[in-house]
Amino acid sequence: MGMKRFFLWEVSFECGNKVGGIWTVITSKAAEVAKKFNADYTAIGFFNPEKSEIIEEVPPKWLLKVLRNMKKNHSLQFRYGKWVDANDVNLLLVDAREFQQKNINDIKAKMWEWYGIDSMNAGHDYDEPLAWSYAVGLLLEEIAKYTVGIDVVQCHEWLAGGTLLYLRHQNAHLPLVFTTHATVLGRAIGGATPGDNPEVLAAQHNVKAKHMLECAAARVADAFTTVSELTGEEATSILDKAPDVITRNAMDGQSLPPLSEMLKLKVQAREKIDEFVKAYFLPYYPLDLGDYPILYTAGRYEFQNKGYDLLIDALGKVNHSLKSQQSDKWLLALLLVPAGTLGIKEEVIQNFMSYSRMKDSLKEEWEGLSDTIYGAGDNQQILKEKMDSLLHSSKEFVSKLSRFKGKTPPLCAFRLAIPEEEDPILQKLKQNGLLNRQEDRVKVVFYPVFITRRDELIGMKFKEIITAASLGGFLSRYEPWGYTPMEAAAHVSVALTTEHAGFGRSVATLGDQVKGISVLKNEDLVNQTARTIETFSKMDKDERLTYETSAYKIICDNYLWKDAIKSYFRAYDIALKRMARRVGSDSSSESASSLPVQA
CATH class of the missing domain: 3.40.50.2000 (Glycogen Phosphorylase B;)
Structure with a gap:
């Protein structure tokens, strides 16, 4: 049997929408991911009309058909193109505002029915990412009908949890990976010990629905990862789920100049x-x-x-x-x-303006010294007068600049x-x-x-x-x-x-x-x-x-992604095997070397 084709769909609220550290993680590793999946790697993000990072282009015909169907059937809007800050990988932004208005109550009811997630008191900061990520789940379910191969779904943080929870409830034939960069409750309590009942503590900090969604996503994912051993310990305590893989963060080696060049840049800076x-x-x-x-x-x-x-x-x-x-x-x-x-x-502005003016004036005088030297010939008196003038100008420069002498910056x-x-x-x-x-x-x-x-x-x-x-x-x-x-x-x-x-x-x-x-x-x-x-x-x-x-x-x-990215690929391999057992498919017959990540 021939090697199957793999697609990676990376879902995050921060794909094409810079908010915090997860944007840095995904953009910095994009080049290494693209080396393995090539054009079959697509980042899916939240459409923020105020700061979308996309160069739009026409989607492939099959994807265009999917997007048109989703727009017609679910009131979703899309932007497709290249993510300029992430090595120009494919980027699909999902605008679920109208979808949210029509469906959020129904979606929250399903989350309660399917996973026991209590969101009665949750506000817009919960509803918006839930509706968006649920819509992404609907989208990926439809996409999987058109792709020829295996679609790996990588979800980051609770904000993308609705994608995973929808697909898991549908028992989709998609390997589902969930990565926690920091737990919701961990952030709320600043890493303090959560005690015996994290759910009670989450309610006290008004993050109960987010916490419960995160717990469910970690529990039902085919593979669960955290970005450090520290976060792994936190997840084990707060989510009651130990990570399958530690997917440590790293730097994009392609963006780091060699040491010799860095030292030159250091001098200039x-x-x-x-x-x-x-x-x-x-x-x-x-x-x-x-x-x-x-x-x-x-x-x-x-x-x-x-x-x-x-x-x-x-x-x-x-x-x-x-x-x-x-x-x-x-x-x-x-x-x-x-x-x-x-x-x-105002004091700072005046200081900078004075410094700039006086520096430029002094620079002109020093540059004129060469003309004086050539023109003076053997006339030492002219040279002396010019040097005295420059010395006087330099002292005047220092005197004028020190106008706040005796005070403090x-x-x-x-x-x-x-x-x-x-x-x-x-x-x-x-x-x-x-x-x-x-x-x-x-x-x-x-x-x-x-x-x-x-x-x-x-x-x-x-x-x-x-x-x-x-x-x-x-x-x-x-x-x-x-x-x-x-x-x-x-x-x-x-x-x-x-x-x-x-x-x-x-x-x-x-x-x-x-x-x-x-x-x-x-x-x-x-x-x-x-x-x-x-x-x-x-x-x-x-x-x-x-x-x-x-x-x-x-x-x-x-700490470069060329090595660190392998931990993500191990997670995808684990998810593939567990998905195969979950759905009873013959995907389990695929050897580990079938994944491009193992090549």
């Missing part, structure tokens, strides 16, 4: 950061910009969950220690945490939408004596906007900033995986993570000799972090670089 630092701090006092490390943290504004309070406490200790030692070392801490803003502070570059005394990050900085005084050895810039190259101050992409950095600090109290420290290491920065993160747990298994990624213990976390940062800040540039390059190599050797 560092020069841009230096310009930002000059404009931000020099109007207040001089700084030695020859050799200073840059620490950054980034993420959603979840003050305690992301551990910003812990990191700021640690930075406060570092600042106090370096000051008490009268050290000449200093470091810059960039807190890249978006919040509501009302624009750049603002901790935040932007006007916040709330009073600064109510902002947790700013209050924590002040409590720790991190005030950007001249004597402070830790300088801080809280940058509460999304980073884009169009930014009026930094003018860099986010990846440029983290490439320029020396150290990324991520002390989350709850982090099912943790892309941010992995991303920091991949961009040649030392990464600080913890045992609370799935990535941290994974790195810890690599042994004690790992250099460049520090996995901090949960006990005495602030003091550990402070000691690590202080030790690193005292290193010279070359010594720091050995740790930074080591971090990059750890990612390349252990």
Whole structure:
């Protein structure tokens, strides 16, 4: 018997609709998935008219027929094309708004009848993904009638759970895979111990219907996976279901330049950061910009969950220690945490404009020096006058720039939408004596906007900033995986993570000799972090670089999708075998090598 053809349908609310970390997972692994399934790989996502990431094109004739039937029979709308952020893989966006209006009560009744899911008190944030994912289930049931081969269905998170639950109730001849990136209840309680009755706790946190749907999807899937051992333990406790496979997250190796190129990019990005630092701090006092490390943290504004309070406490200790030692070392801490803003502070705008104007003026004078040298010949007096003029201009430049001498640079570059005394990050900085005084050895810039190259101050992409950095600090109290420290290491920065993160747990298994990624213990976390940062800040540039390059190599050797994707493929193989037993088909006669993933 010939080898069967395999289709992969990857269903997620975030396919073509960037919301959070799952978008990063799927887009980063798309290239490796496409290598195996080629044109038979399609991502199915939620149509968001405000931010769809698709280059539309006409579907294949057979699929066009399916979509027309679904539109006619179920009031569904579709967009088909290429997903521009995911290596141009096939993308099918489903618009189920009208379908939801007509059918949501009936769908919720079926979920109760089939799986005992109580959604009486659930709101729109439950109804919308349920209706959408249920509609995707109807769509895939119809698609399977036209494809010649085996259709593997990969569903991510509870938001796609309706797809799996519908198809499982129909006993569809489709291998069904469910992946949990973090349980609904786990997110709600921040990774705390759920106790004896997770369902009661879910009700207390108003996530009962989502939790019950997630439990059902994990229970009836042909294969169930989680993205880390940490999330696997959480699922076992909260969902009462252990994962069949751990599908660890990774980086897209194709998007990472070789180390030599990364180091060149690091130098270029560092020069841009230096310009930002000059404009931000020099109007207040001089700084030695020859050799200073840059620490950054980034993420959603979840003050305690992301551990910003812990990191700021640690930075406060570092600042106090370096000051008490009268050290000449200093470091810059960039807190890249978006919040509501009302624009750049006027003081900051004026400083940047003054710096730019004076720098351009001084540059013109220095460029004119060559003409003077050639024109003066042996006339030393002309040369002396020109040099004196340049020296005077340079001193005037410094004098004019230091117009806020005696004051301190603002901790935040932007006007916040709330009073600064109510902002947790700013209050924590002040409590720790991190005030950007001249004597402070830790300088801080809280940058509460999304980073884009169009930014009026930094003018860099986010990846440029983290490439320029020396150290990324991520002390989350709850982090099912943790892309941010992995991303920091991949961009040649030392990464600080913890045992609370799935990535941290994974790195810890690599042994004690790992250099460049520090996995901090949960006990005495602030003091550990402070000691690590202080030790690193005292290193010279070359010594720091050995740790930074080591971090990059750890990612390349252990956390690229070219290897990590195999765990997903193992899950598909498990699902294929279990589906065959479930429906009593002859698919079980297909050897493991039938899956393209095993080739």
